[in-house]
Amino acid sequence: MKDGPLIASVAALLGDPARANMLTALMDGRALTATELASAAGVMPQTASGHLTKLRSARLLEVEQQGRHRYFRLSGPDVAQVLEALMGLAQRTGAVRVRTGPRDEALRVARRCYDHLAGEKGVILFDSLRRQGFITDSEKPCLTDTGRMFLTQFGIDIAAVEHARRPVCRACLDWSERRHHLGGALGAAVLQTMTSRGWIVSGLGRVLLFSSSGQSAFQAVFA
Amino acid sequence: MKDGPLIASVAALLGDPARANMLTALMDGRALTATELASAAGVMPQTASGHLTKLRSARLLEVEQQGRHRYFRLSGPDVAQVLEALMGLAQRTGAVRVRTGPRDEALRVARRCYDHLAGEKGVILFDSLRRQGFITDSEKPCLTDTGRMFLTQFGIDIAAVEHARRPVCRACLDWSERRHHLGGALGAAVLQTMTSRGWIVSGLGRVLLFSSSGQSAFQAVFA
DNA sequence: TTCATGGTTCGGTGTTAACCGAAGCATTCA
DNA sequence: TGAATGCTTCGGTTAACACCGAACCATGAA
Numbered sequence: 283m284k285d286g287p288l289i290a291s292v293a294a295l296l297g298d299p300a301r302a303n304m305l306t307a308l309m310d311g312r313a314l315t316a317t318e319l320a321s322a323a324g325v326m327p328q329t330a331s332g333h334l335t336k337l338r339s340a341r342l343l344e345v346e347q348q349g350r351h352r353y354f355r356l357s358g359p360d361v362a363q364v365l366e367a368l369m370g371l372a373q374r375t376g377a378v379r380v381r382t383g384p385r386d387e388a389l390r391v392a393r394r395c396y397d398h399l400a401g402e403k404g405v406i407l408f409d410s411l412r413r414q415g416f417i418t419d420s421e422k423p424c425l426t427d428t429g430r431m432f433l434t435q436f437g438i439d440i441a442a443v444e445h446a447r448r449p450v451c452r453a454c455l456d457w458s459e460r461r462h463h464l465g466g467a468l469g470a471a472v473l474q475t476m477t478s479r480g481w482i483v484s485g486l487g488r489v490l491l492f493s494s495s496g497q498s499a500f501q502a503v504f505a
Numbered sequence: 506m507k508d509g510p511l512i513a514s515v516a517a518l519l520g521d522p523a524r525a526n527m528l529t530a531l532m533d534g535r536a537l538t539a540t541e542l543a544s545a546a547g548v549m550p551q552t553a554s555g556h557l558t559k560l561r562s563a564r565l566l567e568v569e570q571q572g573r574h575r576y577f578r579l580s581g582p583d584v585a586q587v588l589e590a591l592m593g594l595a596q597r598t599g600a601v602r603v604r605t606g607p608r609d610e611a612l613r614v615a616r617r618c619y620d621h622l623a624g625e626k627g628v629i630l631f632d633s634l635r636r637q638g639f640i641t642d643s644e645k646p647c648l649t650d651t652g653r654m655f656l657t658q659f660g661i662d663i664a665a666v667e668h669a670r671r672p673v674c675r676a677c678l679d680w681s682e683r684r685h686h687l688g689g690a691l692g693a694a695v696l697q698t699m700t701s702r703g704w705i706v707s708g709l710g711r712v713l714l715f716s717s718s719g720q721s722a723f724q725a726v727f728a
Numbered sequence: 729t730t731c732a733t734g735g736t737t738c739g740g741t742g743t744t745a746a747c748c749g750a751a752g753c754a755t756t757c758a
Numbered sequence: 759t760g761a762a763t764g765c766t767t768c769g770g771t772t773a774a775c776a777c778c779g780a781a782c783c784a785t786g787a788a
Contacts (some may be wrong), residue, residue: 293520298775306512328737329778332736335736340598353574367583367590549749552746557765559765
């Protein structure tokens, strides 16, 4: 009968505000130090340390020691995915923030979901790739031959992407748009290329801000 | 950056073992009464009532009053999806079931899901009924005429089943098999008949143990 | 070595909330 | 109408745990 606690133990970890803040701070895939996470959570370092050991022993976080710093990162994209799903649920149930202020607006337009593009722009990108036949239109999308050509021309090293350990394509549910956007190794590569092309001027935090030239370039290629 | 607590409040709700048990009991989409959920969670009705109001005011559950019963169901498929995602995560992180001992094995073979048969045997039963054309092959299966004849001969009072307030047939998702088994009034009637026929020797708890004669009879009729 | 910094472990305090007994409505059945 | 059932509200108890102050390791710099 005890098959509830199974999810309960994990959920309880996410249920503490301090820990939730830490995890959301890590959602973009960066690795942060313990003190950074403490300030993100708004607690003293000792308290943060306790939380971090808990998250680590539950294998939600990985740690990497570098000098006298300890860098924490999410143990995988699935953790970020669960967090996104919870955000979506929290939003639907209305227990939440009322989408005001320019920051929230910007967040809705384009943001970083783990390491790929999410929000309005993310959905547009995903739809465009499917519509043009660059990826298949299934639950679990695949890259097509024409897609390989197009993306190589776009500046992506397809061989490297397909050689990565993660799945190439992934349909990731967008919590603000309620539709899918592109995740996986390819999603990460696309975001990376956009950034190196100068389309995106601000990559700090989760908000992604497009330059005006990047904006029109994105429009031209994907809309 | 205060979008952490947002998810924290929802996650905290899922973080309590009693509530988690209730929600997993509802994952198949059925609606259960408050007392049923109390027993599923292993708590007294008063305690369950408190949990249910919390889940309801967070819009994770919907309630429907019918006579002096109150039926609770998940407020949408997205809730079930989040629960599934959490289960996946819990499984990956290894914070979970070790599936050792004969009890877990027996649980996987045949168990009681609310009041009907679940597990390996439950899936076999469901498939057999569909394959033989006794129920239709849709999302929401229906009893056919040949099905009525067969089940009457099997010893079930079909008129009573079809006169019950609950739906007759229900495709109920099996958490160990990841496929559907038979729920609803008919599912309950089938289990009841099997028990009264002596096919099942131990009906205590959730584990259902088949007698050797019952085992071969089940095999003959449904495999 | 000595000092400073990043992290941790160790007590003690305070708040939260799950739990149950008992009593209270509401609905159905006899 | 009275009895039984399903569910809820109320009060008090208990256990868990987040939080911080203080002291304690480790690493790197002076």
